[in-house]
Amino acid sequence: STGGKRRQQNRNRSSQPRGASRGLGPADYNSSDQKTACRRHELYVSFRELGWQDWIIAPEGYAANYCDGECSFPLNAHMNATNHAIVQTLVHLMNPENVPKPCCAPTKLHAISVLYFDDNSNVILKKYKNMVVRACGCH
Amino acid sequence: AAGSHFSPDGTPEAHPGFVHRRLRTHEKREMQKEILSILGLPHRPRPHLSHGKYNSAPLFMLDLYNTMSGEEKADRLRSARTTQSSPLATFQETAFLNDADMVMSFVNLVEFDRELSPQRRHHKEFKFNLSQIPEGEAVTAAEFRLYKECVSGAFRNDSFLLRVYQVVKEHPDREADLFLLESRRLWATEEGWLEFDITATSNLWVMSPAHNLGLQVGVETSSGQSISCKEAGLIGRDGALEKQPFMVAFFKVSEVHIRAAR
DSSP states (O other), X not given: OHHHHXXXXXXXXXXXXXXXXXXXXXXXXXXXXXXXXXXXXXXXXETTTTTOTTXXXXXXXXXXXXEESBOOOOOOTTSOHHHHHHHHHHHHHHOTTTSOOOBOSSOBOXXXXXXXXXXXXXXXXXXXXXXXOOSOBOO | OOOOEEOTTSOEEOOTTSBOOOOOHHHHHHHHHHHHHHHTOSSOOOOOOOTTTTOOOHHHHHHHHHHHHOHHHHHHHHHHOOOTTSOOOOHHHHHHHHHOSEEEEEOOOOOSXXXXXXXXXXXXXXXXXXXXXXXXXXXXXXXXXXXXXXXXXXXXXXXXEEEEEEEEEOOSSSOOEEEEEEEEEEETTOOEEEEEEOHHHHHHXXXXXXXXXXXXXXXXXXXXXXXXXXXXXXXXXXXXXXXXXXXXXXXXXXXSOOOOOO
């Protein structure tokens, strides 16, 4: 999507009067298509929905957050989680409506317990205490 | 959060406020990958479930899960239960549970009961596979559980001496070498779960799977007559699912230094 955006900006730039040095303002960011603005969504993931009820006994599912739309901050090799969070915080401050607040890394999650069958039909009840979000962004 | 709450009757309900909708195919794939990585599993387990044959007491473990997920909810669950046969977690198990990182209940691998030994002594065998325990997990407590029903008929006024042995060595043509773990006197009319502490034995099995030759249970009447477990009211694999024998072990990441059994 950034590729597309850059082409769009070049076109804008070429149509602007030369010498106008106008940075990317909040109104410009994602304004082109509100529907695809970067948003955080909440979704309940049911293990039954995944067809996993034959081996996961409990819980029935879990609450997940995920981001959708033009989230132009993919976390990649040259942008670590901290830089990612800083950049996203800045853009959020400029345009809080369109860009969700960052969930910056590392974030400790609540401990969860899961009850499930293993391959040998033994039952395992495991506490996952030290859960840390490995990715950073809006989810 | 795990995202499950309990309605007053104890059934889990969805997380309030989170959207329910059908997952798209790529979302499903992403979610499955994420969940397996969080659970530390290389692939999605494929248990072979058939009632009675591979029973590892899921009801008992669900009870422990509910206890773990919220003390007060579990109390409500307990008060809602009326059947005595449900193997509810005892106070001691709840203490182990708070301390444990993982709890496992195991399938009894012995498929065919050999009731009579070469010396015509009634006994029942049990074997559990503890070789797949993740590295670094140590057994902090382990129990072997049997359910006993009230006996009527010939032995109804009798008392029994029940013995649980660890099989130390097997011989093709004579009795196996046994190590007595516990002996317990019971009234024929007693009913309920019997718990036997097999922590040291389980740790030996985890550290040295070759020594895992299982357990044997034998019962005698007050006059010393060897009788079958069924005659003593002990439920076996052919009994109701929630009353079948099983083993449960509580694990903690190996801060616990266990001396090998002598």
